Amino acid sequence: MTESTPTNGGAKLKRTFKQTFAFPKNCVYRPLRQIQNMERNQKLSPEQPTYFTLxxxxxxxxxKKYSDxxxxxxxxxxxxxxxxFxxxxxxxxxxxxxxxxxxxxxxxxxxxSAVG
Structure with a gap:
């Protein structure tokens, strides 16, 4: 019996339909806690929306109605x-x-309304 071997010499096949995830180079991702701390420390106008005011x-x-x-x-x-009830x-x-x-x-x- 012959053993089946991969066609590229034992290395894993590279799948071209899968794209690796990469962050955009000019975009900075911050966690919500960091954004909230930054907003607390900044002097913002009252009409400017923040995570606290949305x-x-x-x-x-x-x-839902519950029994008294x-x-x-x-x-x-x-x-x-x-x-x-x-x-x-x-x-x-x-x-x-x-x-x-x-x-x-x-x-x-x-x-x-009062009970009559």
Whole structure:
């Protein structure tokens, strides 16, 4: 049996379709931390954007809603008290709550309308 040998004398074949990565000669790459330190130390005008002042656009997804009582994901809202709840047990416990505790839960969430 004959052994198969490479056609170029044992050296690896050079593949011409692969390009080696090289940084451009006139471009300087800096890590984000270095850029932030440079921006802190410079005296920049307030209207010039920096990494600290750039804001992301608002999310297109709706905000997640959580239960006011347990913190679980809440698909339901009580129409009378406007409290969010996750299951029937929480709803049953909400029926026996006094209005001042319900108002406390609503103020924690940031809901401005009072229970009527």
């Amino acid at each position: 804001n992301a656009p608002p999310s297109l997804r709706p905000a 009582i347990s913190g679980l994901p809440a698909p339901y809202v009580d129409p009378h008290s406007k409290l969010r 996750a299951n029937a047990e929480e709803y049953a416990s909400m029926q026996h709550m006094p209005s001042d505790i319900i108002n406390g839960y609503l103020t924690l969430r940031g809901y401005t």
